[in-house]
Amino acid sequence: MAIWLDQDSRVIVQGMTGSEGRKHTQRMIAAGTRIVAGVTPGKGGQSLTFEEDPVPVFDTVAEAKAATGANTSVVFVPAAHTKAAVMDAIDAELDLVVVITEGVPVADTAAFVAQAKKSGRTRIIGPNCPGIISPNQSNVGIIPSTISGPGRLGLVSKSGTLTYQMMFELRDIGFATAVGIGGDPVNGTSHIDVLAAFEADPQVAAIVLIGEIGGDAEERAAAYIADHVTKPVVAYVAGFTAPVGKTMGHAGAIVTGSAGTAAAKKAAFEAVGVQVGRTPSETAALMREVVERLG
Numbered sequence: 001m002a003i004w005l006d007q008d009s010r011v012i013v014q015g016m017t018g019s020e021g022r023k024h025t026q027r028m029i030a031a032g033t034r035i036v037a038g039v040t041p042g043k044g045g046q047s048l049t050f051e052e053d054p055v056p057v058f059d060t061v062a063e064a065k066a067a068t069g070a071n072t073s074v075v076f077v078p079a080a081h082t083k084a085a086v087m088d089a090i091d092a093e094l095d096l097v098v099v100i101t102e103g104v105p106v107a108d109t110a111a112f113v114a115q116a117k118k119s120g121r122t123r124i125i126g127p128n129c130p131g132i133i134s135p136n137q138s139n140v141g142i143i144p145s146t147i148s149g150p151g152r153l154g155l156v157s158k159s160g161t162l163t164y165q166m167m168f169e170l171r172d173i174g175f176a177t178a179v180g181i182g183g184d185p186v187n188g189t190s191h192i193d194v195l196a197a198f199e200a201d202p203q204v205a206a207i208v209l210i211g212e213i214g215g216d217a218e219e220r221a222a223a224y225i226a227d228h229v230t231k232p233v234v235a236y237v238a239g240f241t242a243p244v245g246k247t248m249g250h251a252g253a254i255v256t257g258s259a260g261t262a263a264a265k266k267a268a269f270e271a272v273g274v275q276v277g278r279t280p281s282e283t284a285a286l287m288r289e290v291v292e293r294l295g
Contacts, residue, residue: 002134002177003197012073014039021076031145036068061092072096083108099126109186124188130160130180149174154198157210158183169284176203191221212238218265226272232290236283237262
């Protein structure tokens with residue numbers, strides 16, 4: 001099994017006609033993703049060819065869904081137009097919308113996340129995220145498909161590059177699904193959402209969680225793990241050396257006073273029995289020990 005994305009997912013690329021959309025569409029198709037349509041307002045009726053197969057372009061997500069049966073979208077749209085693109089996907093009642101775009105205004109994200117929750121159907125992953133991959137099944141976003149194969153682990157991460165590193169370091173064990181939730185102050189899917197899905201997935205034997213400084217998402221995840229997660233979890237928190245008051249890479253990665261520090265998050269995890277590595281490599285080593293004990 002896998003969570004939210006598998007070989008049956010039928011994927012629309014919003015912004016496929018742009019340079020980033022076109023490049024990553026090619027990579028997703030090469031990874032086995034079923035790309036069934038692109039959406040770019042004003043360019044409906046066109047098509048783009050990938051590996052000798054034409055992919056049709058539509059003006060709206062509703063039109064693309066009606067023609068192809070799509071249930072998933074990935075958004076490669078400039079930040080100024082991201083809200084409209086995501087709202088279009090929500091209105092079309094897609095199951096999953098993965099928002100890769102960075103620099104989306106927080107108010108725009110809050111609006112489309114609220115609309116998705118109101119819909120009761122659409123899950124948003126992102127924005128400012130690398131996407132989601134179920135290796136050898138489907139890859140939606142920009143996670144390199146060759147760094148790890150399928151296996152017993154689940155991965156949830158705020159960081160894109162740390163997602164890639166952790167998948168590579170644990171490639172011999174492999175992953176059922178890896179989810180990059182993004183590092184913005186507001187996002188559509190939390191660590192807790194992913195933890196709940198991994199807990200329910202019988203293929204997932206153990207979970208890697210990557211957090212970072214800023215906010216209280218990791219502390220809330222620790223509290224959730226204590227009450228609801230029976231599978232072993234190993235964590236890494238980026239930002240132990242970050243100076244107070246300075247945003248580090250992601251808009252949400254900022255420490256104010258003693259709130260949001262890596263040390264505080266590490267303590268919260270360890271208090272509920274989650275092992276925390278001081279580096280990504282140490283975290284991978286801890287997970288390897290967990291898997292060996294599981295047999």
